Amino acid sequence: MNNRIFLLAILALFFLVNARTAHAHRVNLFAWQEGDAVNAQAYWANGKKASGASLQVLDQAGAVLFRGRTDSAGMCIFKVPGPGKFRIVLNAGMGHRAETEIECTLPGSEGKRDFTSPAALSDHAAGAVSAGHVSAFGDANSHETRSCQAVMCGSMKEMEFMLDGKLAPVMAQLAAIRERQSRIRPRDVIGGLGYIIGLAGLALWASARRNSE
Amino acid sequence: MHISEGVLSAPVLSLGWAGTMAGLTLGLRKMNAEKIPETALMTAAFFVASLVHVPIGPSSSHLVLNGLMGLILGWVAFPAVFTALALQAVLFQFGGLTTLGVNTFNMAIPAVAAGFFLRWCVKFQLGPRGYAVIAGIAGSFAVLASAFMVAVTLSLAGESFVSVARLIFMAHIPIAVIEGIISGAVVSFLLRVKPGMLIFQ
Numbered sequence: 448m449n450n451r452i453f454l455l456a457i458l459a460l461f462f463l464v465n466a467r468t469a470h471a472h473r474v475n476l477f478a479w480q481e482g483d484a485v486n487a488q489a490y491w492a493n494g495k496k497a498s499g500a501s502l503q504v505l506d507q508a509g510a511v512l513f514r515g516r517t518d519s520a521g522m523c524i525f526k527v528p529g530p531g532k533f534r535i536v537l538n539a540g541m542g543h544r545a546e547t548e549i550e551c552t553l554p555g556s557e558g559k560r561d562f563t564s565p566a567a568l569s570d571h572a573a574g575a576v577s578a579g580h581v582s583a584f585g586d587a588n589s590h591e592t593r594s595c596q597a598v599m600c601g602s603m604k605e606m607e608f609m610l611d612g613k614l615a616p617v618m619a620q621l622a623a624i625r626e627r628q629s630r631i632r633p634r635d636v637i638g639g640l641g642y643i644i645g646l647a648g649l650a651l652w653a654s655a656r657r658n659s660e
Numbered sequence: 661m662h663i664s665e666g667v668l669s670a671p672v673l674s675l676g677w678a679g680t681m682a683g684l685t686l687g688l689r690k691m692n693a694e695k696i697p698e699t700a701l702m703t704a705a706f707f708v709a710s711l712v713h714v715p716i717g718p719s720s721s722h723l724v725l726n727g728l729m730g731l732i733l734g735w736v737a738f739p740a741v742f743t744a745l746a747l748q749a750v751l752f753q754f755g756g757l758t759t760l761g762v763n764t765f766n767m768a769i770p771a772v773a774a775g776f777f778l779r780w781c782v783k784f785q786l787g788p789r790g791y792a793v794i795a796g797i798a799g800s801f802a803v804l805a806s807a808f809m810v811a812v813t814l815s816l817a818g819e820s821f822v823s824v825a826r827l828i829f830m831a832h833i834p835i836a837v838i839e840g841i842i843s844g845a846v847v848s849f850l851l852r853v854k855p856g857m858l859i860f861q
Contacts, residue, residue, distance in 0.1 A: 473662075473754050492752070541828055542663030542814055631711065635751040639707050642747055647700030654693040 474500070475629050476537045476545035477622040480527060482611040485549060486618075489521045489537050490626050496521030500539035507532060527551045661724060661810050661828075662710075662748070662763055665756030668817050676762025676813075680742065683768055687738035695733070698857055699740050702729045707744040710754065714834055721831040727802030728843045730771030731778050731795055732850075732857055737771040738764065762813055770805035774798035778847075778858070792848035799843025800836040807832045 473492040478485055485504075489497035502523045504513035512528045517537075530553050537545045668676075691699060702725075709723040729737045742764045748754040755763045781794045807828040815821035850857050 473664075473752060536666075538667075540819075541824065541831070542661075542667050542810065544664040544667050546666065629753075631752050636708065636711065639747040639751050640704050643700050643704045643707060643743065646703075646743060647696055650691070650696045650699075651693065654696065658693070 474537060474539045474543045474545045475626060476535060476547045477625055478535050478547050478549045479618045479622060480549065480551055481615055481618060482608065483527050483553075484524050485527055485533075485535075485551065486622075487517075487523045487525075487535055487537070487547075488622060488626075489517050489523075489539065489545065492630055494626065494630060497537075497539050497543075500537050500543075503536045503538075504528060505534040505536065507534075527553065529553070661767065661806060661832075662745070662755030663759045663766075663810065663813060665758050668759060668762060668813065672813060672816050673758055673762060676759070676765045678761075679765040680738070680761040680768070683735070683738035683765065683772070684742060687733075687735045687740075690734065691736045691739060695736055699733060699736050702733055702737075703740040703744045705729075706741060707747055710748060710752075714838060721835050723835060723839060723842075724767065724803050724806060724832075725839060725842070726767045726771040726806055727774045727799030727839055728795075728846055730768075730773065730775035730802060731798060731843060731847060732775075733771070734775040734779075735772055737775070738768045741768040741771065766809040766813060767806050769809065770802040773805065774802040777801075788848055788851045791851055792844040795847035796840040796844030800840035803832055803836040803839050804829065 474497050475490045475492065476487060477490075478487040480486075487502060489500050489502075491497050496517075496519070498517050498519045498521055500517045500521075502513075502515045502517060503511050504525060505511055506528070512533070513525045515523045515525060517523045528551065530551055532548055532550050535547050535549060539545070706725050706729055709725040712723045714721055714723070726737070726741065729740060733740055742760070745755060745760055745763050745767070746757075749757055749760060775798075777798050778791070778794055781791070784790070786794065808825065811821060811825035811828050814824045847858065
């Protein structure tokens with residue numbers, strides 16, 4: 448009689464879980480680079496965006512490079528702090544914390560601290576144009592190669608800029624997939640209940656052995 | 661209510677572990693063969709309860725059920741909470757393994773207190789309805805007491821106590837109401853069906 452009631456209670460809890468009313472509290476953090484910016488997005492385990500959470504970017508030595516907060520879409524965008532690995536730490540309050548690592552590269556192949564942004568691009572275009580102008584007056588050969596380099600460099604940057612724009616939805620989708628994967632799955636719940644039953648069995652076995660001795 | 665890894669300092673973490681170890685020793689000593697199935701049952705209920713979310717404004721909180729646990733298990737709530745939290749940490753990444761001590765302590769101590777409160781009320785010779793009301797109060801109290809302890813713990817980690825406490829209390833008042841009702845209903849049901857399962861028998 449009682450056993451049947453307990454079984455029913457457990458089943459009822461199961462249905463609650465599977466009715467998708469059930470979510471959990473854990474905060475997940477995802478980060479990806481887009482051009483000269485790093486996008487960090489925070490979700491609760493149920494897929495809701497975690498807004499208003501404080502975010503810190505730390506370098507390998509642990510120095511804080513950036514502090515910010517997530518907006519209503521759980522998003523926090525900051526400039527690439529430089530090449531290398533960085534730690535992003537999110538604190539969503541009430542003891543909820545998440546951490547992720549991101550490896551940043553500087554856009555542009557020259558290795559300089561040169562950010563590909565619309566402003567930087569137009570600077571380059573202007574540079575190319577002015578170089579072209581100069582070549583009309585000065586020594587033709589050397590200026591031509593210089594302006595050619597400038598144009599090449601400019602088109603590289605333009606391409607990277609365009610690629611970033613094209614890849615942005617893909618990156619966002621990847622983050623969304625990772626987010627969905629990190630949600631709680633029914634099989635984790637069932638696995639946990641299995642562990643509990645197994646532990647109870649072990650405890651009963653131990654106590655039965657103790658009694659028989 | 662699950663405090664994640666990396667929030668608390670080492671002294672707070674070790675203090676939590678010390679308290680939990682003491683509670684675990686006591687609880688395991690009190691756990692006899694008859695108590696094992698109900699311990700497992702309550703562990704399972706607690707394990708799953710944290711997946712049942714109650715929406716509150718923009719945020720939401722989940723059920724805790726620690727009060728009910730204490731009413732049925734007493735000190736044995738310690739091993740039960742510990743097991744459930746360990747599984748939640750490993751399978752769901754709620755909280756964490758280093759904070760397991762603190763989290764267990766914060767949830768199990770109010771549970772044990774709720775159990776003692778119910779046992780203390782036996783001398784008033786209440787009827788079944790009276791016990792149900794007492795159980796309801798104890799169930800609500802346990803949630804709020806845990807919220808208070810979590811707020812104290814987080815304030816030790818540098819967060820301002822008042823703002824954290826207000827946030828956690830606001831999020832858990834509806835939970836406390838729901839758990840009060842659940843605890844009252846379960847206790848009055850058990851009194852009719854299987855009074856031996858409750859702590860004071």
